[in-house]
Amino acid sequence: MIQGEEAKKLHPTLSYLVQKQSLVVPLIAVLVAFLIGSVLIALQGVNPVGAYQTIFNAALGSERGLLRTLEKTTPLILAGLAVAVALRVGLFNIGAQGQLIMGAFFATWAGFTFTNLPALLHVFVGLLAGVIAGGLWAAIAGVLKAYRGVHEVISTIMLNSIAIALLDYLVNHPFKEPGQALPRTVPIFETAQLPKLGFVPVGFLLALLVAMFISWVINRTTAGFQFNTVGANKFAAAYAGIKIKYIVVASMLLSGGLAGLGGAVESLGITYRFEPAFNKGLGFDGITIALLARANPLATIPAAFLVGVLRSGAPSLQFDYGIEPEIVDLLLAITLLLVAAPILGKLIFRKYAKKSETISSGWGS
Amino acid sequence: MAPLLEVKNVSKSFPGVLANDNISLTVNAGEVVALLGENGAGKSTLVKMIYGLYPPDSGEIFINGNKVELTSPKAAIDLGVGMVHQHFQLVPVFSVAQNVALGAEKKRYGLYDSQQAEEDVAALSQKYGLAVDPAVKIEDLPVGTQQRVEILKVLYRDAKLLILDEPTAVLTPQETDELLEVMRGFAKQGVGVIFITHKLREVLAVADRVVVLRNGKQVGETKPSETDQAGLAKMMVGRSVVLDVKKELAKPKEEVLRIEKIVVKDDRNLIGLNELSLSVKAGEIVGIAGVEGNGQRELVQAITGLRKIEAGKVYINNVDATDSSPYQVHKMGVAHVPEDRERDGLVASYSIADNLVLNRFTEAEFSKRGVRQVEPIKKLARFLVEKFAVKTPSIETNAGALSGGNKQKLVIARELAWGPKLLVAAQPTRGVDVGSIEFIHNQIVQARDNGAAVLLVSAELDEVLGLADRVAVIYAGKIVAELDAAAADRNKVGRLMAGGDTN
Ligand SMILES: Nc1ncnc2c1ncn2[C@@H]1O[C@H](COP(=O)(O)OP(=O)(O)OP(=O)(O)O)[C@@H](O)[C@H]1O
Ligand SMILES: [Mg+2]
Numbered sequence: 001m002i003q004g005e006e007a008k009k010l011h012p013t014l015s016y017l018v019q020k021q022s023l024v025v026p027l028i029a030v031l032v033a034f035l036i037g038s039v040l041i042a043l044q045g046v047n048p049v050g051a052y053q054t055i056f057n058a059a060l061g062s063e064r065g066l067l068r069t070l071e072k073t074t075p076l077i078l079a080g081l082a083v084a085v086a087l088r089v090g091l092f093n094i095g096a097q098g099q100l101i102m103g104a105f106f107a108t109w110a111g112f113t114f115t116n117l118p119a120l121l122h123v124f125v126g127l128l129a130g131v132i133a134g135g136l137w138a139a140i141a142g143v144l145k146a147y148r149g150v151h152e153v154i155s156t157i158m159l160n161s162i163a164i165a166l167l168d169y170l171v172n173h174p175f176k177e178p179g180q181a182l183p184r185t186v187p188i189f190e191t192a193q194l195p196k197l198g199f200v201p202v203g204f205l206l207a208l209l210v211a212m213f214i215s216w217v218i219n220r221t222t223a224g225f226q227f228n229t230v231g232a233n234k235f236a237a238a239y240a241g242i243k244i245k246y247i248v249v250a251s252m253l254l255s256g257g258l259a260g261l262g263g264a265v266e267s268l269g270i271t272y273r274f275e276p277a278f279n280k281g282l283g284f285d286g287i288t289i290a291l292l293a294r295a296n297p298l299a300t301i302p303a304a305f306l307v308g309v310l311r312s313g314a315p316s317l318q319f320d321y322g323i324e325p326e327i328v329d330l331l332l333a334i335t336l337l338l339v340a341a342p343i344l345g346k347l348i349f350r351k352y353a354k355k356s357e358t359i360s361s362g363w364g365s
Numbered sequence: 366m367a368p369l370l371e372v373k374n375v376s377k378s379f380p381g382v383l384a385n386d387n388i389s390l391t392v393n394a395g396e397v398v399a400l401l402g403e404n405g406a407g408k409s410t411l412v413k414m415i416y417g418l419y420p421p422d423s424g425e426i427f428i429n430g431n432k433v434e435l436t437s438p439k440a441a442i443d444l445g446v447g448m449v450h451q452h453f454q455l456v457p458v459f460s461v462a463q464n465v466a467l468g469a470e471k472k473r474y475g476l477y478d479s480q481q482a483e484e485d486v487a488a489l490s491q492k493y494g495l496a497v498d499p500a501v502k503i504e505d506l507p508v509g510t511q512q513r514v515e516i517l518k519v520l521y522r523d524a525k526l527l528i529l530d531e532p533t534a535v536l537t538p539q540e541t542d543e544l545l546e547v548m549r550g551f552a553k554q555g556v557g558v559i560f561i562t563h564k565l566r567e568v569l570a571v572a573d574r575v576v577v578l579r580n581g582k583q584v585g586e587t588k589p590s591e592t593d594q595a596g597l598a599k600m601m602v603g604r605s606v607v608l609d610v611k612k613e614l615a616k617p618k619e620e621v622l623r624i625e626k627i628v629v630k631d632d633r634n635l636i637g638l639n640e641l642s643l644s645v646k647a648g649e650i651v652g653i654a655g656v657e658g659n660g661q662r663e664l665v666q667a668i669t670g671l672r673k674i675e676a677g678k679v680y681i682n683n684v685d686a687t688d689s690s691p692y693q694v695h696k697m698g699v700a701h702v703p704e705d706r707e708r709d710g711l712v713a714s715y716s717i718a719d720n721l722v723l724n725r726f727t728e729a730e731f732s733k734r735g736v737r738q739v740e741p742i743k744k745l746a747r748f749l750v751e752k753f754a755v756k757t758p759s760i761e762t763n764a765g766a767l768s769g770g771n772k773q774k775l776v777i778a779r780e781l782a783w784g785p786k787l788l789v790a791a792q793p794t795r796g797v798d799v800g801s802i803e804f805i806h807n808q809i810v811q812a813r814d815n816g817a818a819v820l821l822v823s824a825e826l827d828e829v830l831g832l833a834d835r836v837a838v839i840y841a842g843k844i845v846a847e848l849d850a851a852a853a854d855r856n857k858v859g860r861l862m863a864g865g866d867t868n
Binding site (some may be wrong): 232236 | 671690691692693695701703705708709710711712713714715719723724726727732735736737
């Protein structure tokens with residue numbers, strides 16, 4: 001039986017976001033964001049075309065730049081996937097950030113705690129620790145949602161704060177690197193480090209594989225069918241014998257696991273230790289990415305790449321023009337607003353929307 | 366004087382379907398025009414264009430002789446066109462008057478004037494004979510009265526043309542008769558009404574003119590005085606329709622469903638089923654007759670695992686199914702045609718094919734090691750769409766794009782396809798055209814003859830009496846009488862349904 005909170009249908013905005021798979025809205029959103037961004041750049045007396053060129057050049061123009069971009073993109077793909085998977089079930093996982101840093105910390109912990117593990121196994125154990133930590137952290141919100149009706153947006157926001165506080169404590173006290181002023185852990189053993197293939201970070205390839213795997217799970221498996229059904233129509237899901245509570249918890253577990261993996265890949269592949277100053281904002285970028293990708297797992301790859309390029313290229317604005325790199329936050333915020341608000345889609349698809357939306361759903365329609 | 370509404374040569378197509386092909390329609394002030402046609406004939410599409418929900422591909426619409434562009438429902442409302450949606454758009458915790466005024470409030474000192482609204486609503490309901498108390502909250506009203514509030518909403522915005530798309534599908538016979546009366550009242554006041562229904566009796570009772578669509582084309586026009594039910598059916602379907610169910614005498618065998626004194630709560634946490642007991646055997650159809658709201662919904666949900674059973678037992682094939690989940694009940698061989706197909710029975714954004722395996726997706730045929738088997742699913746879908754004559758351009762079409770009756774056929778097809786041991790069918794022919802009703806009834810009888818036990822719940826007393834081998838009358842959450850089909854005449858059952866006894 002479905003009741004109360006559970007019985008409420010997926011928020012119309014969310015279902016809109018999941019259903020409209022069109023490319024046009026995200027593309028135009030990015031375009032408009034860049035246009036608004038150019039105005040803001042021009043206001044600072046800088047030629048916007050030049051500024052954008054600088055970003056892209058710095059991000060893609062050299063092998064070093066490209067490597068940095070791929071490194072930035074890697075956790076973003078995973079964070080985007082995390083948010084996308086939850087969206088499929090009709091859940092808005094705002095807590096990807098908290099899950100990601102939990103994953104980053106526990107992967108690091110596994111990296112400096114286990115000794116004498118062979119290299120490959122140690123990496124695997126590290127990644128697994130990250131997945132489990134992120135997954136369990138998100139599952140708390142899943143359980144609260146399924147069994148107590150606590151809205152996941154509220155609980156994941158609170159879990160973000162708790163994760164930050166908890167990790168602050170851990171790196172300041174029990175796991176603080178001895179003799180260091182900075183609150184940070186000791187580095188991981190070399191056996192736990194993610195290697196590179198040529199100049200391509202293995203973590204990046206792993207993220208691509210995971211995206212393909214998640215896409216397959218969502219579109220081809222019975223598990224994915226259950227996820228999608230719960231997200232599309234809870235009543236029909238209950239009727240079809242799907243255990244909604246179970247799916248809510250399972251999807252949060254998966255979502256958090258992906259975010260945790262994102263953090264783990266960052267720790268084991270780039271930072272090699274945990275420090276609260278790292279991994280800033282990755283989980284929040286994941287929200288932008290998932291919405292830009294319309295919760296389509298494969299589409300998180302290009303969306304994450306775009307964000308990765310901006311993040312990787314932005315600091316050079318400071319050198320070349322003295323523009324604060326936070327301009328990129330602005331660009332992304334505008335993009336997010338535009339993709340998240342159905343208004344843009346409605347404007348673009350005015351005619352089309354009217355044709356396809358079932359506004360009345362009577363017995364007769 | 367120019368007619369109230371004139372639709373000229375309007376066409377509309379959807380991907381793969383010509384839904385309206387050069388349709389023309391006139392409605393005069395003070396006239397009730399019935400739109401009749403098979404499922405998918407294009408009735409809803411036509412009225413949605415008149416209400417500004419879809420733009421026509423070609424053709425013109427005139428209101429009071431002026432050519433109009435109806436780009437949105439708001440534009441239509443401003444021109445005096447109103448439509449009542451079947452799924453009500455009411456705020457449950459608001460009063461009747463608040464709901465009616467919502468969005469078109471009259472203000473006093475810049476604030477909502479509740480007294481004025483209540484007076485206006487009272488005046489309107491007086492004028493049109495729509496009895497309803499303006500101060501009552503929506504959530505405390507029965508479905509039929511909520512519909513009146515929807516109609517009042519439309520009238521409050523000064524509608525001169527009222528569109529009702531299958532308004533009677535969810536009404537009790539009593540409420541239906543009242544609505545027909547109200548419609549005549551509108552006509553008297555000079556309002557034009559477009560009325561869509563599949564119930565020929567209603568058409569004959571209320572319409573001034575009947576326009577018949579088939580396959581998107583206009584195939585005829587007639588008047589109730591010039592025809593009868595059989596004539597209308599023939600115009601719609603293009604052949605004679607057998608309106609009575611033909612079946613052999615039932616040969617009941619072993620007991621499949623046994624319900625022992627179950628107690629179930631309703632949505633308001635009051636007693637919905639009060640120690641109800643019932644038994645259905647293989648090879649028989651047991652019909653539940655009752656005034657809506659006497660526990661029918663709770664009964665169906667209790668059997669199918671969608672509602673908690675507080676006390677008592679349910680056995681399916683002698684296995685205790687009392688605390689089973691919908692999944693377990695399904696696995697025990699129970700098929701369920703839910704009363705609300707849009708909400709429970711379908712996922713609108715899924716393809717027809719996916720909807721046809723909605724509750725069967727874990728079966729070995731459709732899933733191997735957790736991977737969905739696309740080809741077998743499509744094969745089943747093609748077979749069922751063909752067999753049940755679901756009108757659709759393709760099995761990949763979203764279920765949400767189907768016409769109302771075709772959605773219903775989809776659910777029926779899915780539930781009958783797998784040879785269930787027990788079929789629990791709630792309102793199986795709601796919104797379905799006469800030709801398809803005949804077909805669905807035959808399918809249900811055939812399932813019975815193949816040894817299935819059938820529990821039929823229907824608001825249509827005629828359907829229960831025509832189809833059931835045994836009639837169980839439900840009243841206040843209890844089965845108050847069980848009659849052999851032969852002994853169940855309309856009057857007697859009617860009295861029992863009202864809580865009276867047979868003598
Ligand atoms: N939004 C849509 N997208 C695609 N096809 C549609 C859409 N709406 C209707 N159709 C198709 O147009 C045709 C006419 O549908 P319509 O809903 O007008 O039928 P109807 O006469 O109201 O049928 P019913 O009696 O079953 O309600 C059907 O084949 C239907 O599948
Ligand atoms: Mg219709």
